[in-house]
Amino acid sequence: MCIAIVGLGLIGGSLALKLTEKGYSVWGISRNPATCKQALERGAVQGCGTELAQLARFDPQMVLICTPLEQVLATLAALLPYLSAETVVSDVGSVKQPIVAPATELWPWFVGGHPIAGKSLQGIQAAEADLFRGRPYVLTPIAETQPQALDAVKELIAAVGAEAVLTDPARHDRAVAWISHLPVMVSASLIAAVSQEGDPAILELARTLASSGFRDTSRVGGGIPQLGLEMARHNRQALLTALHSYQAQLRQIEQLIAGERWDELLLVLQRAQQEWQQFPVNHPREILHNLGGGNG
Numbered sequence: 001m002c003i004a005i006v007g008l009g010l011i012g013g014s015l016a017l018k019l020t021e022k023g024y025s026v027w028g029i030s031r032n033p034a035t036c037k038q039a040l041e042r043g044a045v046q047g048c049g050t051e052l053a054q055l056a057r058f059d060p061q062m063v064l065i066c067t068p069l070e071q072v073l074a075t076l077a078a079l080l081p082y083l084s085a086e087t088v089v090s091d092v093g094s095v096k097q098p099i100v101a102p103a104t105e106l107w108p109w110f111v112g113g114h115p116i117a118g119k120s121l122q123g124i125q126a127a128e129a130d131l132f133r134g135r136p137y138v139l140t141p142i143a144e145t146q147p148q149a150l151d152a153v154k155e156l157i158a159a160v161g162a163e164a165v166l167t168d169p170a171r172h173d174r175a176v177a178w179i180s181h182l183p184v185m186v187s188a189s190l191i192a193a194v195s196q197e198g199d200p201a202i203l204e205l206a207r208t209l210a211s212s213g214f215r216d217t218s219r220v221g222g223g224i225p226q227l228g229l230e231m232a233r234h235n236r237q238a239l240l241t242a243l244h245s246y247q248a249q250l251r252q253i254e255q256l257i258a259g260e261r262w263d264e265l266l267l268v269l270q271r272a273q274q275e276w277q278q279f280p281v282n283h284p285r286e287i288l289h290n291l292g293g294g295n296g
């Protein structure tokens, strides 16, 4: 099967590496000849071009759009003249509602996708073949989605070693607001708050003493700013709802501490400890089959 990948960054490059490893014929489209050269040198692609028009020559059965979210719809529109009938197109954007319905209207063989995998580096140089292994990979079909297109993308997900999770775009966006987009904003606020310590000696001491607890809670806030901005701009309403709820929780904790209501604070922390067990981030397989709400 021939697959074309548009945008050879972290996600596009990682998909290219794994799919090539699995025997697919993979072609890349990058705006940058240096990226093409690197993708060819790393053996991620069998061929690479800088123009979308070159797709016609590759005649792929599937095209994966791996550009920043803002570019997905424009890239799909620009691709249309070069697609054969029934070419499956999918994207990897981290927000789905603004993409899926308009993209499906442009091209009925479109399937919205979002691999839940990443790291705090960008570009083809950061790409790795096993980025998706054992990770959830969300697909968000809508009523108009072609079932054969959905099946084809499911096959690709299995090939990169990920677990397909089906839901609809709105549910996806609400869920990722809680577990991905809110943590980025909370974590960035934590870093900003610590950095505002007025006594330079205390700040320096805090930096020296910072250990795994601080590293774990600050990691996502110290990531790539453009990705955080992308989440906030395109998932604004769900993120605002999550931020309001988070602020209410924080206020409650503040009041309990201010009022020295230690028993109640202990209850809050005990509940948090119990709830935390419900996020089995290290063994996702068991929960994936229990997620409902999709069209598939």
Ligand code: NAP
Pocket (backbone or CB within 6 Å): 006, 007, 008, 009, 010, 011, 012, 029, 030, 031, 032, 035, 066, 067, 068, 069, 071, 092, 093, 094, 095, 114, 115, 116, 117, 118, 119, 121, 122, 123, 124, 227, 230
């Ligand atoms: P990335 O490493 O910066 O790669 C994005 C690639 O898109 C760039 O390397 C570039 O490829 C291309 N591109 C950039 N600006 C463009 C433009 N204006 N027009 C056309 N192409 C452009 O970023 P990434 O992390 O792979 O993210 C790509 C997508 O994956 C985003 O939609 C994001 O929501 C999604 N995603 C990211 C993560 C994550 O943790 N990083 C996780 C899941 C999903 P060329 O230079 O080759 O043209």
